[in-house]
Amino acid sequence: MSIRYLTAGETHGPQLTAIIEGLPSQLKLDFEAINFQLARRQKGHGRGRRMQIEKDTANIVGGVRHGYTTGAPVALVVENKDWASWSSIMNVEPIEGSDEEKRRVHRPRPGHADLNGGLKYNHKDLRNVLERSSARETAARVACGAIARQFLEAFGIKIAGQVIRIGEIEAPANNLSVDELIERTEASSVRVVDPETEAKMEAYIDEIKKEGDSIGGIVECVVEGVPVGLGSYVQYDRKLDGRIAQAVMSINAFKGVEIGIGFEAGVLRGSQVHDEILYEEGKGYTRASNRLGGFEGGMTNGMPVVVRGVMKPIPTLYKPLQTVDIDTKEPYTAQVERSDACAVPAASVVMEHVVAWEIAKAFLEKFGGDSMDEIKANYENYLAQVERY
Ligand SMILES: Cc1cc2nc3c(=O)[nH]c(=O)nc-3n(C[C@H](O)[C@H](O)[C@H](O)COP(=O)(O)O)c2cc1C
Numbered sequence: 001m002s003i004r005y006l007t008a009g010e011t012h013g014p015q016l017t018a019i020i021e022g023l024p025s026q027l028k029l030d031f032e033a034i035n036f037q038l039a040r041r042q043k044g045h046g047r048g049r050r051m052q053i054e055k056d057t058a059n060i061v062g063g064v065r066h067g068y069t070t071g072a073p074v075a076l077v078v079e080n081k082d083w084a085s086w087s088s089i090m091n092v093e094p095i096e097g098s099d100e101e102k103r104r105v106h107r108p109r110p111g112h113a114d115l116n117g118g119l120k121y122n123h124k125d126l127r128n129v130l131e132r133s134s135a136r137e138t139a140a141r142v143a144c145g146a147i148a149r150q151f152l153e154a155f156g157i158k159i160a161g162q163v164i165r166i167g168e169i170e171a172p173a174n175n176l177s178v179d180e181l182i183e184r185t186e187a188s189s190v191r192v193v194d195p196e197t198e199a200k201m202e203a204y205i206d207e208i209k210k211e212g213d214s215i216g217g218i219v220e221c222v223v224e225g226v227p228v229g230l231g232s233y234v235q236y237d238r239k240l241d242g243r244i245a246q247a248v249m250s251i252n253a254f255k256g257v258e259i260g261i262g263f264e265a266g267v268l269r270g271s272q273v274h275d276e277i278l279y280e281e282g283k284g285y286t287r288a289s290n291r292l293g294g295f296e297g298g299m300t301n302g303m304p305v306v307v308r309g310v311m312k313p314i315p316t317l318y319k320p321l322q323t324v325d326i327d328t329k330e331p332y333t334a335q336v337e338r339s340d341a342c343a344v345p346a347a348s349v350v351m352e353h354v355v356a357w358e359i360a361k362a363f364l365e366k367f368g369g370d371s372m373d374e375i376k377a378n379y380e381n382y383l384a385q386v387e388r389y
């Protein structure tokens, strides 16, 4: 058993669409909780005007009856409210001198998908690239991930995220549990625990925005309650840490991933890195520390999964960089499209959901069944086996 999803839709098209395949039957869906996650993704200091226009909600249009999955593919739709202002630009063939032609994108933005996408798909209007490469698509991924999250919650697996750094400003380290993190970051405009850091980050983002520039950062996600043995060492594409890395790298603008202490593991000695194994009556095997972020051998080890990702600064700059006009091949400043200045807090929410998806997928591969009852029985059987070991 496995799960997969596909998304479709353009940022200024009518809607985003997702189809999820492989969900078991009997999963109770909390629609409000899906919408709550979508709303979290829209927030964050530094977002542009688009987020004031949208009010993302997932409309489930297949695979669910009376609030429960049926085992059929789940289809969902997230409407783009901004479509109302874009339908002519999206639908009308641009004629020279027309408003639509003025919105044609022909001065590719360094750092965005514009030029590579134009060359690859042979588009002379780079809007055809921009529309799908936009991180608007992450709304659909969060909706799918929010369903995965609810599946995991049924097995006591919980996820939280936080912002660790925005540009030069680093948040003080903490070792909070998922519940504490959820409680203490939710009200923060930049998804940090510490109010002083929040104020500093806000002022810093404002300054960068005023200069027509943009800024990236580092986000972290913690997953608690994960059983030992998700993923496997036996084949490269079954290593769950590798799959999580792929999922995180696939988020727009992400340039790196770490599990646990990550790159610091290249600096420290073995005795400073590896987590000593303990055995506790009633609790079973555990580790004295969690520097390896819950993974050994591509498998979960029962400790919290800790993942970090780094997001580069937003490519669209109000004070644009140099580029080349694809019509004339002359140097020109890059196109300026409405944009966020910093989307790191939003990206942390996206990361929680792509990680939730990968863990749910590995969970279903291991304990898979066609109904929640069947999966629960498989899971309990395995937990009993681990306990007897
Ligand atoms: C939540 C979120 C919001 C983003 N907002 C913008 C934006 O407003 N303007 C922009 O140019 N890029 C934005 N990006 C980044 C681009 O989507 C991304 O850089 C682009 O798709 C190119 O892909 P790559 O950076 O992964 O190579 C955003 C990314 C995320 C995750």
Ligand SMILES: C=C(O[C@@H]1CC(C(=O)O)=C[C@@H](OP(=O)(O)O)[C@H]1O)C(=O)O
Pocket (backbone or CB within 6 Å): 011, 048, 049, 050, 051, 054, 133, 134, 135, 136, 137, 139, 252, 337, 338, 339, 340
């Ligand atoms: C729409 C979203 O993010 C968008 C991601 C994005 C990009 O280039 O990635 C560019 C901006 O689009 P627009 O020009 O319409 O404002 C962001 O707002 C979203 O997160 O829902």
